[in-house]
Amino acid sequence: MSNLIPLPAIFIIGALFIPFWGGRLKSAYMLALPVLAFITLVSMPEGKYWIVNILEYDLIFGRVDKLSMVFGYIFTIITFIGVLFTLKVADDMQRMAAFMYAGGALGVTFAGDFLTLYLFWELLAISSTFLILARRTKASQAAAFRYILVHVFGGLCLLAGIVFYIHNSGTAEFGYIGLNGAASYLIFIGIALNAAIPPLHPWLQDAYPEATVTGAVFLSALTTKSAVYVMARTFPGAELLIWMGAFMTIMPIFYAVLENDIRRVLAYSLINQVGFMMVGIGIGTQLAINGTVSHAFCHILYKALLFMSTGSVLFMTGKIRCTDLGGIYKTMPLTCLFCMIGAASISAFPLFSGFVSKSMIISAAAHGKLAVIWLTLQFASAGVFHHAGIKVPFFTFFSEDSGIRAKEPPLNMLLAMGITAFLCIAIGIYPGPLYSILPYPVDYVPYTGAHVIGQLQLLMFGALAFCLLILSGYYPAEMRAINLDTDWFYRKGGRLFYHAMDRIFNGLNSVSDRILAGALASYLGRVSKEGPVRVALLFLAPVWVLVGIKGEKLAQKRLNIEKAIDTGTSPIGISAAVATIFLIVIFLLM
Amino acid sequence: MVEKKEEKMILSHEPVPGYRRIFHIIVIIAVIYLGIIFLKAFL
Numbered sequence: 001m002s003n004l005i006p007l008p009a010i011f012i013i014g015a016l017f018i019p020f021w022g023g024r025l026k027s028a029y030m031l032a033l034p035v036l037a038f039i040t041l042v043s044m045p046e047g048k049y050w051i052v053n054i055l056e057y058d059l060i061f062g063r064v065d066k067l068s069m070v071f072g073y074i075f076t077i078i079t080f081i082g083v084l085f086t087l088k089v090a091d092d093m094q095r096m097a098a099f100m101y102a103g104g105a106l107g108v109t110f111a112g113d114f115l116t117l118y119l120f121w122e123l124l125a126i127s128s129t130f131l132i133l134a135r136r137t138k139a140s141q142a143a144a145f146r147y148i149l150v151h152v153f154g155g156l157c158l159l160a161g162i163v164f165y166i167h168n169s170g171t172a173e174f175g176y177i178g179l180n181g182a183a184s185y186l187i188f189i190g191i192a193l194n195a196a197i198p199p200l201h202p203w204l205q206d207a208y209p210e211a212t213v214t215g216a217v218f219l220s221a222l223t224t225k226s227a228v229y230v231m232a233r234t235f236p237g238a239e240l241l242i243w244m245g246a247f248m249t250i251m252p253i254f255y256a257v258l259e260n261d262i263r264r265v266l267a268y269s270l271i272n273q274v275g276f277m278m279v280g281i282g283i284g285t286q287l288a289i290n291g292t293v294s295h296a297f298c299h300i301l302y303k304a305l306l307f308m309s310t311g312s313v314l315f316m317t318g319k320i321r322c323t324d325l326g327g328i329y330k331t332m333p334l335t336c337l338f339c340m341i342g343a344a345s346i347s348a349f350p351l352f353s354g355f356v357s358k359s360m361i362i363s364a365a366a367h368g369k370l371a372v373i374w375l376t377l378q379f380a381s382a383g384v385f386h387h388a389g390i391k392v393p394f395f396t397f398f399s400e401d402s403g404i405r406a407k408e409p410p411l412n413m414l415l416a417m418g419i420t421a422f423l424c425i426a427i428g429i430y431p432g433p434l435y436s437i438l439p440y441p442v443d444y445v446p447y448t449g450a451h452v453i454g455q456l457q458l459l460m461f462g463a464l465a466f467c468l469l470i471l472s473g474y475y476p477a478e479m480r481a482i483n484l485d486t487d488w489f490y491r492k493g494g495r496l497f498y499h500a501m502d503r504i505f506n507g508l509n510s511v512s513d514r515i516l517a518g519a520l521a522s523y524l525g526r527v528s529k530e531g532p533v534r535v536a537l538l539f540l541a542p543v544w545v546l547v548g549i550k551g552e553k554l555a556q557k558r559l560n561i562e563k564a565i566d567t568g569t570s571p572i573g574i575s576a577a578v579a580t581i582f583l584i585v586i587f588l589l590m
Numbered sequence: 591m592v593e594k595k596e597e598k599m600i601l602s603h604e605p606v607p608g609y610r611r612i613f614h615i616i617v618i619i620a621v622i623y624l625g626i627i628f629l630k631a632f633l
Contacts, residue, residue, distance in 0.1 A: 260601070323598040400601075464616075472613035473605025480599045 006050045006061050007072065007110055008120065010037045011079070011103030015096040027087050030095060034080035037106070041072050048112055057172050059119075060112025066439040067293065071109045071229045073437065074297045075102060077423075078221040078304055085308055085416035086214035097130035098218050105222040109229055113172040114162040117230065121158060121194075124223060125151035131215030132207050143210035146490070150193065150203040158190025179238045188235060195227035196271050197244050197278065198251055202487030204271060205255070209263035209320075213311035216263060220270060220307045221300045228277045228296050237284025245278025246373050249380030255485060256387035260321045260478040262310045262396055266303070269346065269388035272380060273299050279377065280361040283368050286440035291360025293438055298353035298427060302345035305420040306392060309339035312413055313396055316406040322391075322478040327401030332408050336397040338417040345424040347389030347462075348381060348455060353424045355455065356431040356446040363444070381455075382462040389459075390466045395478070532565045536578060 014033040021029045046069075049062035064072075079102040086095060104127055107120030125148065132144035164183035166172050177184050193200040208219050235241060249272050256268035273295070280292030312335045313328060314320045329336040341352070348354035358381065365374040408414060427434050435442040469475040484491060537558060544557055 323601045395601075468609065468613045468616060470603050471606045471609035473603055473610070474613065475603045477600050477602040479601075480597070 004040050004043065004049075005036075007037055007040055007044075008061070008103040008107035010040065011099045011106065012123075015099035015103065018095050018099070019092045030083045030087070030099075031080065033099065034076050034083060034102075037079070038073075038076045041069070041076055044069075051112075057115055058113065059116045060174075061107070061116055062110050063112030063174070064110065066437070067229070067233065068109050070293050070297060070437050070439070071225065072106060074225075074300050075105045075109060075222065078102075078218075078300050081304060081416050081420055082214065082217045082221070084419070085217055085413050087412040088410045089212070089214050091134060091212075093130060094134045094212055094214060097127045097134065098214070100127035101131065101218055101222055103127075105226050108226045111174055114165065114174050115172055117174050118155070118159055118162055121190075121226075122155050124194075124226060125155060128215075128219055128223060131219060132211045134215060135210060135212045137210070140210040143207045146487075147203050147207040150200075150490075154190045154193030154200070156190075157186050157193070161186030161188075161190060175233060176236065177234050179235060179240060184235075188238075191227050191230050191234070192244075194223055195231060195274055195278065196224055196248075197274075198248055198271075199486040201248075201271050202485055205252075205264050205267035206487055208267045208270070209261050213315045216307045216311055217304050220266070220303045224270065224274050225296050225300055228274060228281070228292065231278070232281050232289060232292055236281055236289060238282055241278045241282030242370065242373055243282075245275045245280075245282055246376045246380075248272070248275030248278055250275075250376060250383070251485075253380065253383030253387060255483060256383075257391070258476055258478075258483055260323055260480060262320050262322065262325070262392055263307070263314075265387055265392055266306050266310065269306075269384055269392075270303055272384050272388075273303070273346065275380065276358055276361050276377065279373060280364060283361075283364050283370070285364055285368065287360060287367060287444060288364035290435075290438045290440050290442055290444070291357060291364055294431075294434055295354075295357040295361060297434060298345065298357040298424070301420055301427075302342045302353060302424050305338060305342035305417060305424060306346065306388065308413065308417045308420065309335050309342060310392065310396060312409040312417070313406070315413070316409055317404050319402075319404070321480065322395040322399070323480055325396050325402050325404065326399035327397075328404055328406060329397040331405045332397070334408055334414055335417070336393065338414075338421045339393045339397065341421040341424055343389045343393050345428065347385035347459060349389075349459060350428075350447070350452050350455060351425065352428040353431075355428055356434070357427075359446050359451060359455070360444055378458065382458055382465075385459055385462040386466055390463065529566075532578075533562045536561055536565060539577070539581065 010033060014029075018026065018030065044062070044064050046064050046066070048060050049064070050060070052059045052061070079099075082098060082102075083095075086098065089095075101124060104120045104123035107123065108117055111117040111120060129144050129148045129151075132140055132147055134140075161183050162172075164181075165177065165187065168181070168183055177187065179185065179188060189200070193203075196204040204224070208216050211219055231241070252268035252271040252275075256265045256272075259265045259268065277292045277295055277299075280288040280295065282288075310320065313325065313332065316332070317325070317328070319325055345352040345354045348358045362374060362377045362381070365377060431446060435444070466475075540561065541554075541558070544554055549557060
């Protein structure tokens with residue numbers, strides 16, 4: 001097996017050769033890379049490959065088991081779809097960054113030790129930043145800067161945790177560690193940041209909507225799902241994750257309803273969906289982990305489909321806000337259809353992929369008798385239908401007619417969306433193949449009468465709520481503004497902090513400058529110049545008065561002394577007297 | 591001269607006459623319905 005090319009290397013090294021190809025050969029080359037990766041993937045039996053010994057540590061680049069295989073499959077599939085979608089975008093930087101990014105995700109997935117994991121973790125952060133920068137707008141540059149700063153912080157937490165963990169345990173093996181001790185909490189924070197667990201989430205809705213049309217497709221698929229994979233491997237059964245995940249499913253719903261930018265709505269719904277996965281990891285049973293993994297698989301597909309369809313609208317119209325769009329279904333019917341398939345999948349409509357995966361996590365909560373969590377997830381399901389299932393297609397393609405008459409996107413984009421839509425429906429109708437690759441044996445049956453009717457009730461009441469809110473005028477208006485949540489702390493709070501520090505420290509600096517460099521230095525200069533004269537006159541003036549020197553003669557004597565000391569030509573007698581007094585003073589002091 | 595089109599700053603949703611009453615009635619029914627379910631489940 002070690003004779004095969006390491007999976008991440010196919011993408012990472014392959015990316016370096018992209019600029020050397022041209023025209024259709026370039027397209028063929030780029031499509032061939034994920035195909036080659038997929039062939040390599042299916043040829044790999046379980047085990048550990050590509051082990052390199054460095055500094056007494058075994059770096060394992062290929063740890064293959066059922067869990068890593070599922071993520072390997074979906075990362076490779078989505079890379080193929082993403083590349084197909086991006087073929088008409090003539091920007092090699094984006095293409096190279098996308099392949100590096102996918103290579104990083106595969107590297108994380110097949111890493112067998114924490115050091116290798118960290119290496120690819122950082123590659124994920126750096127390469128994905130270029131997908132945001134590649135839009136080449138002022139807003140995207142600012143968002144990319146914030147994005148990389150946040151991820152460097154997360155990476156440092158992870159690195160610190162890894163160093164502590166290796167020091168404490170004596171092993172670098174990447175496996176279950178559980179939440180116990182400082183090392184595990186540092187690792188947890190590093191992973192939680194990439195998983196966008198609140199309050200470490202705002203980088204996601206800040207950066208993804210600013211990415212390029214194709215960049216957002218890759219971003220939606222890889223960073224958070226890599227974190228889900230790492231979390232599933234290191235912290236399954238951590239109860240903290242159940243509550244954090246449950247909060248994560250609820251909190252974004254309210255922000256998503258307020259949002260005007262369609263891709264920001266999708267970013268919030270992404271956080272909501274990862275919340276379901278975190279709950280599954282926290283529950284930690286076989287059903288819950290299967291649910292998490294299958295939901296990650298399905299979510300990558302339907303979220304990519306939603307980002308592709310809305311991205312196509314942005315690509316063709318240059319607009320992505322609810323206030324600018326509407327009525328586009330007339331000229332972009334296929335894109336509209338694909339968007340609705342993605343919306344139906346994320347909403348877990350029966351016969352769509354979300355239905356067969358999300359329900360496993362909710363059932364796991366019910367089996368674990370977690371009533372509050374079960375209710376929270378049901379509410380979150382209605383919420384996600386409300387904003388991602390209805391709001392996104394409604395305000396993008398229907399709603400008030402904006403008068404925009406854009407054409408359908410290029411064929412490769414339609415094809416990429418078509419393949420993804422097909423997979424969303426195929427998995428929804430026939431989940432058997434997906435269930436067969438899950439980490440644990442599956443005896444779960446999604447299509448029961450109670451489950452289907454229950455879900456349809458939830459969705460229909462959700463639709464009713466949306467209609468009534470719109471018709472009654474209670475639905476919040478979409479405004480051309482940026483809604484801040486916990487990113488307030490570094491976007492506004494950070495600025496306040498900067499100004500406060502500027503005032504305090506620069507104020508101190510200014511005062512110190514005035515006192516030390518201005519007044520004190522001038523005083524010391526005067527003292528050093530006039531001091532000897534004053535000291536000499538202190539002793540000589542009473543003597544002159546006693547011997548009868550007065551008036552102008554006394555003034556002249558003073559001037560002579562000042563001049564003599566100033567020029568260093570004082571009479572020997574005076575110098576001797578001063579030296580004697582100085583010695584007496586020293587003697588007395590001692 | 592190119593005329594610059596003003597961008598819409600807000601997408602407000604004006605109420606359709608009669609629907610506010612329907613909304614309130616349905617909310618009241620929903621609250622009563624959920625209340626009964628919770629009472630039956632937890633008492």
